[in-house]
Every structure is written in structure tokens, then in C-alpha cells.
Amino acid sequence: MRVLITRVIPESGFQLLEAAGCTITRYAERRELSQQELINACKQQDALLSVGPNKIDDHFLWESRHLKGIALMSAGYDNVDVAAATRHRIPVSNTPGVLSGATSDVAFLLMLAVSRNAFYMHKSIERGEWGFYDPTANLGMEVTGRTLGIFGLGKIGMELALKCKAAYQMNILYHNRHRQPEAEKILNARYVSFDELLQQSDILSVHASLSPETKGLFNKHAFAKMKPSAIFINTARGSMHNEADLLGALRNKVIRGAGLDVTDPEPMDRHHPLLNLPNVCVLPHIGSATVETRSKMAVMAAENILALLRNEPMPQIINPEVYHPAKNKS
Ligand code: DGY
Numbered sequence: 001m002r003v004l005i006t007r008v009i010p011e012s013g014f015q016l017l018e019a020a021g022c023t024i025t026r027y028a029e030r031r032e033l034s035q036q037e038l039i040n041a042c043k044q045q046d047a048l049l050s051v052g053p054n055k056i057d058d059h060f061l062w063e064s065r066h067l068k069g070i071a072l073m074s075a076g077y078d079n080v081d082v083a084a085a086t087r088h089r090i091p092v093s094n095t096p097g098v099l100s101g102a103t104s105d106v107a108f109l110l111m112l113a114v115s116r117n118a119f120y121m122h123k124s125i126e127r128g129e130w131g132f133y134d135p136t137a138n139l140g141m142e143v144t145g146r147t148l149g150i151f152g153l154g155k156i157g158m159e160l161a162l163k164c165k166a167a168y169q170m171n172i173l174y175h176n177r178h179r180q181p182e183a184e185k186i187l188n189a190r191y192v193s194f195d196e197l198l199q200q201s202d203i204l205s206v207h208a209s210l211s212p213e214t215k216g217l218f219n220k221h222a223f224a225k226m227k228p229s230a231i232f233i234n235t236a237r238g239s240m241h242n243e244a245d246l247l248g249a250l251r252n253k254v255i256r257g258a259g260l261d262v263t264d265p266e267p268m269d270r271h272h273p274l275l276n277l278p279n280v281c282v283l284p285h286i287g288s289a290t291v292e293t294r295s296k297m298a299v300m301a302a303e304n305i306l307a308l309l310r311n312e313p314m315p316q317i318i319n320p321e322v323y324h325p326a327k328n329k330s
Pocket of ligand 1: 073074075076077099236287288
């Protein structure tokens with residue numbers, strides 16, 4: 001089995017593939033491959049381990065229809081045309097679950113950082129503004145007993161809610177495509193409409209997947225429904241919020257603050273005005289970036305590739321319909 005890996009990944013994943021006898025091509029250049037480069041690179045391969053935002057659309061999938069499978073090293077798969085993959089009979093897998101702890105930690109970190117204007121305060125030292133002690137200055141907001149609204153109560157949202165409940169006795173609201181009765185019991189959480197989530201949350205944290213329904217959902221109309229004291233957190237995908245509308249809402253104090261681990265586009269321009277607002281904390285998409293989590297993601301992606309080697313279904317398959325025997329490969 002010849003496997004192309006689009007980045008250098010943690011050794012744990014690499015070694016699994018090597019030990020199983022795979023011939024690995026690792027793309028080590030520190031830049032995004034163009035789609036044509038990726039198509040060319042896949043020509044001599046049997047499987048692709050895709051890391052990063054490579055666009056896996058109908059064109060790519062048609063050109064690469066000889067692939068036995070594609071393993072993403074990410075939980076999100078908004079860069080993949082799943083229906084086209086199924087049409088071309090290419091199984092695609094992701095790495096769900098293993099990054100929930102690390103990503104919810106970043107949401108938690110951003111919640112606290114924004115509530116205390118931490119990044120701006122740090123920069124104020126660098127600006128030489130740490131002057132005399134003023135008991136009325138630099139005041140933040142405490143989060144104890146506040147209402148946390150989760151948009152998308154999956155594994156990451158659940159982990160964040162558990163942490164916020166344990167640490168700060170927060171009340172939990174959520175909005176989802178489907179109700180989660182089990183989670184409601186564990187968290188004592190209340191299912192609310194999208195508008196109620198906007199209106200009632202003190203901290204609103206986004207954990208849904210990016211889809212045509214969620215793209216741009218957090219826009220000026222949504223921010224206008226939120227409390228002026230509310231904090232908006234997004235650790236999911238940047239294009240779920242409208243960045244110009246968010247900037248306007250923060251400048252005009254429509255909401256109190258925002259914490260972003262994801263931006264639109266990525267990377268964010270280093271001169272972006274959001275970076276200079278006192279009530280904003282931005283991180284460069286580091287939700288899953290811990291030694292432990294990245295290693296688990298690499299192993300999970302490698303295990304999905306190894307299933308192809310054994311002619312078995314990929315354990316974390318995104319398009320299980322692909323295994324339906326009635327369909328023919330295009
Ligand atoms: C994911 O796995 O989807 C994270 O956003 C890292 O890309």
C-alpha cells in the first residue's frame with residue numbers, strides 16, 4: 001500500500017503505517033499544496049492521509065478515483081464533498097472524539113481570557129501602560145453561575161459544558177439539530193430555540209459543524225439578539241460567524257467580547273482590526289494542538305488507512321454508504 005501524507009505528522013501515526021509495510025511519501029514542504037499538485041502527487045498512491053484544509057471536491061475525487069480511501073487527520077470534514085466521494089466509491093474517514101478534551105480546553109481558556117480582557121491586558125504591559133494601581137480600572141466579568149449556551153452539543157460542547165458546570169456552577173442551555181436527552185440529564189441542560197440561545201446566553205460557544213445551514217449564521221442579526229454583556233466564543237469553524245458583523249458588534253458594544261480560535265479566512269491577517277480590540281482574544285486554530293491529542297489523531301488516521309490495507313471498512317468512516325454493494329464505482 002502506497003500512502004501519501006500531506007504533512008509531517010506525529011511519529012506514532014507514521015510508525016504504525018511503516019510497521020504495517022506501507023510505502024509512505026511524506027510531503028514535508030511548509031506550505032499548502034495546490035489542488036493540482038495534490039492530484040499529481042496522488043497519481044502513484046493507493047491512499048491519502050490528508051492533513052489541513054486540502055479541498056477534496058468532486059474534481060479532486062474524480063481525478064483521484066483510483067484511491068482506495070482517504071483518511072483525514074481532523075474531526076471536521078467541511079473541506080470534503082462527501083456525496084461526491086460516495087459517488088466515486090472512495091471511503092473517507094475522520095478523527096472524531098480524540099480532540100474533544102483539548103478543543104474544549106481552548107474554548108474554556110478563551111471564555112476566561114475574554115471575560116478578563118487577558119490578551120489586551122498582556123499587551124498593555126508591552127505598551128508600558130502598567131501604571132499605578134487603580135481599583136476601578138481593568139475590571140473583568142466573573143463567570144460563576146452564568147449561563148453557558150452551547151450551539152452544537154456534540155462531544156466538544158459536552159466536554160466544555162461539564163467543565164463549566166464543575167468549575168463555575170454554570171447553567172447550561174443548548175441548541176442542536178436533535179435533542180440530546182442523555183446530555184440534558186447529565187448536565188441538567190435545557191434545550192432552547194436558536195433565538196432563545198442568543199437571547200439568554202451569557203457566554204455562547206459554537207461547536208457545530210460547518211454546513212450550508214450554519215455558514216454565516218452568527219451575523220449582525222444574531223449578534224443584535226444577544227445580551228450586551230454576552231461573550232461569543234468560536235472554536236469550530238471561522239465561516240460560521242460573519243467577521244465584519246462581529247467586528248461591528250464588538251466596536252458598537254452590541255456584545256461584550258469574543259474569543260476566536262478560528263477565523264475567516266485562516267490565517268488571519270496580522271493587521272486585522274479584531275486583534276486590537278480590548279474585548280477580543282484570538283488564537284491561531286490551536287484547539288487540538290497538544291502533544292497528546294495530535295498523537296491520538298495521527299494514530300486514528302493511520303488506523304483508518306490500515307483498515308484499507310486489510311480490505312476492512314474504515315473504523316471512522318464518514319460515508320458508510322460507500323460500502324453498499326449495490327452501487328457501482330464511477
Ligand atoms: C478539526 O479536527 O477539525 C480541527 O479543527 C483541527 O483542524
